[in-house]
Amino acid sequence: MAWDTEATRSRLLDAGVRQFAALGFAGARIDAIARDAGINKERVYRYFGDKQGLFSAVLEHELDALFDGLEVEVTTPEGIGEFTGRMFDRCLARPELPRLLIWESLELEAPVAADSRQPVCAVNATRICDAVRGLGRVESEHLLLTAISVVVGWWGLSRLAEVVLTDPDAVAVRRQMVVAQMTALAREAG
Amino acid sequence: MAWDTEATRSRLLDAGVRQFAALGFAGARIDAIARDAGINKERVYRYFGDKQGLFSAVLEHELDALFDGLEVEVTTPEGIGEFTGRMFDRCLARPELPRLLIWESLELEAPVAADSRQPVCAVNATRICDAVRGLGRVESEHLLLTAISVVVGWWGLSRLAEVVLTDPDAVAVRRQMVVAQMTALAREAG
DNA sequence: GAGAACTCCAAACGGTTGGTTGGAGATGAC
């Protein structure tokens, strides 16, 4: 039968996303990733060098997916809320993304693919500047960081939510609250 | 020489805090914890059963320290900002706390010591209700969760901050921004 | 079509890890 190296590579990446998102770098097992992908684990080393190489490849590939094309579209306080809502939806559709984002901070010394991520963040910081009258650059960046923290927190602080909230399973409510809060914040910050 | 079992136990806990906060459950090594504590690793099993037992003991002990006695004192929007600032300061003084809080969510199936943590959260949710005129119970809980997410995010999304912020080392600036944002949010939410 | 170069797997390797054991010293009750 013919080889399909691209499929092999991508199946390893997909399995890597699942395992690393669930267990982190230290917790994930090369063995389990290979089994999950239905591929011999030796392939990991041929394609990605070592475990760290696969982890970096997974992060690079996925973290792009989280922010790529995600922009503040309407430059008003409501636009910032709506932007936050869309980010929330992306995480909802792929819960591996927020988890990988957190593992990156907890287990890595330096950000992955900083060069390709910075422009996207810069664009949104500028948009936030435009959306909130009288908001400086620094304040705008911090507002963006806050929006991401709040969204990602739903997946990264899920055990805490179980303690704080009366109904920790109401995802739709959380989405609505986060959107409302970021809108209100953008309105008042001006 | 006389035994000091309480000191042995507490040295193991302290070393556990350091290692688990830095590396998480999967990444931490019993061997390293024992060496860090200057105690034989067999002691871990006599005192805490197994690795999971030590992890739970560490979380239980430390997460209490994060929230214990931390309350919204002034029931006004400014009081909520000030509360958030004090939480930030606690994390600043003991950066292990926010990291442990995140590891708990990422690596555990259920929250640790939920029974003892819930009352503290409930009190603060009530205080927030009082601080913001016209704020319902659900909204108040979500505001609390947001405050914690934003504070803890500084330690749990540090790689992201390096990408988003022009000056990712300015902790004091972040503190000030977070306090201002939570105050503004509490003001506008009413 | 021969041979170099490549894909892929089964099995093995060596260091590490969570967990155990056996025994030496310390304590306390009587």
Add this chain to the structure above:
DNA sequence: GTCATCTCCAACCAACCGTTTGGAGTTCTC
């Protein structure tokens, strides 16, 4: 003072984990 009980440690063990090897099948090149 002696016997049961406790603290503590050095050494050990079996399983595991990241990585490598050897070799069989496949594709490319000329």
